[in-house]
Amino acid sequence: MLKRIITILHFFILITLIGCNPEEVENPTIEPTAILTRIDIIPSPLKTRGTSQLKLAKGNKQAFIATGHYSDGSSKVLSNLSLSAWRSSNEETGFFSKPGVFSTGNTTGDVTVYLIKDNVTSNTVSVEVSAAVITTLAVTPPASELAMGQMRPLTAIATYSDGTSSDVSDSVTWTSEALSTATVTPTGRLAGVDVGHTTITATKDNVTSNTVSVEVYICRNTGVSCTDVFEVGNGKLFTNSPSRIALHSIGGSVNNGFTQEIGTSGPAGNFVWFNWANANGLCATYSNESLAGRTNWRLATRNELKLELFNTYGNMFNARGWPVRLNYWSSTSRGPGFLNVSLRGGNEGASLGEEELYASCVSVP
Structure with missing residues (x-):
């Protein structure tokens, strides 16, 4: 009997081994890796106007973007490209000063630019570098009103002796008559610092623009496009938690969504809320954007909120419209x-x- 049982067990073991033949086991499907097959480069945003070809006067720059096309039919804008990937046929005439940013050189003439990545060479783009000189420089808008802490773009357009024009907002020298009232970043972002009036001009190649009149006022409605920058004394500034519109106006910051105030405990509008990490990130954004001309914004302490704000001014909706x-x-x-x-x-x-709460940032001179 025992011998029969053993024989039956051997039979089932044999059947199992035959059924588990590794040659019959299906291999998992491995998705092929998409391969870069083509690169297209284009100047963007195109700065020169009034010509059908890419033409730059000496002293100017032009940004390029690159789009990669892959073997699976997909495409994407290529980022994190090295400086050496961008090529120029004549670096005396023009070269890439940063990845994707072409700068004119010391000589005039035609130059060809292209990109190489993963042994794939892009299309070529011809650039004419001319000796044209600036005849006029115009800044728009010619007048601006903004709240303390608010930012607005200024645009400087240079017109050249060959009839072309170019956006030179990021290569002019911006001057504010009163830096304590308003400042301008190197790329042309106007920032309201304190209540008052000032004028702004731009200069490039010894040509000075029209004068822009600027009025800076206190934010009266934090539910719209401005943030209250509240000075409590000795130059110390506090901000209210921003509205969606106000935060968007400075380029945004990582947040956790928004809540709606209906006018009973805040001005009517949608206000952004933050977890603690993102609240700190908001203050870092203010520093990066030089809100109110400051670069040292930080999250308020408990004592600053409790003692310096609430115990001094009471309900901040009633006091300042927060x-x-x-x-x-x-x-x-x-x-x-x-x-x-x-x-x-x-x-x-x-x-x-x-938890999702509001955030107030502080700056001390």
């Missing part, structure tokens, strides 16, 4: 989390940092 339905994050830690303060009633709480 949104106060939600508490404001502070940089003050408590256990594993951080304190937050109500600028409506003065009460405070603590959270691990994932």
